[in-house]
């Protein structure tokens with residue numbers, strides 16, 4: 001991993017910018033009748049060359065492709081401070097986990113009850129949560145213990161936990177008939193499939209319990225509800241009834257585990 005882009009590299013990188021989308025061109029690179037290049041992504045979407053209006057050829061610019069193969073490209077988020085550089089075929093992997101990718105506060109997309117307008121870079125999300133949403137941050141060992149009241153109204157609970165250098169959020173909706181539980185992985189990578197969580201429902205003497213294991217979900221802002229049934233573990237009232245204490249409260253413990261390295 002290189003950490004600086006020299007002046008020579010900068011001028012080569014400028015040559016590798018696609019004239020249509022300004023992203024870097026990586027093989028295959030085609031060109032028009034007059035010799036203007038176009039990136040692989042733009043090629044099918046633009047009917048003719050934006051510079052000279054000539055048709056694109058099927059021929060590939062082999063020398064530029066070879067140059068592209070030898071280059072180290074700066075991260076897409078270099079403007080936010082990332083200094084890492086990568087060969088053309090290693091972009092996606094890094095960008096998905098880059099600590100400088102722009103982020104919104106997860107509280108804002110996880111909950112309808114709370115709003116937060118913070119935006120920043122992904123490596124600052126944890127610090128933001130621990131300062132601005134301290135009451136929503138849980139203990140270091142990534143478990144969350146909750147005493148759910150017996151109530152006729154719906155109650156919501158959110159708890160951020162930090163483990164394995166990642167951020168997760170337990171979301172619980174306590175309804176009179178059903179309890180919905182979900183553990184969300186707070187992006188930006190694809191690591192959520194490495195994790196599971198156990199929901200342990202205990203009786204008042206800790207003698208009996210129900211233990212259910214569920215997959216960690218990745219929260220996508222397009223799915224507008226964290227309690228969307230397919231993402232949640234549902235505990236029905238008739239299952240949990242005998243576990244409630246004399247006040248009708250239910251003690252549940254949620255524990256996260258990593259299943260793949």
Ligand SMILES: [Zn+2]
Pocket residue numbers: 018019020021022023038039040041042043
């Ligand atoms: Zn392009």
Ligand SMILES: [Zn+2]
Pocket residue numbers: 032033034035036049050051052053054
């Ligand atoms: Zn052209």
Ligand SMILES: [Zn+2]
Pocket residue numbers: 075076077078082083084094095098099100
């Ligand atoms: Zn980066």
Ligand SMILES: [Zn+2]
Pocket residue numbers: 105106107108116117118128132133
């Ligand atoms: Zn916030």
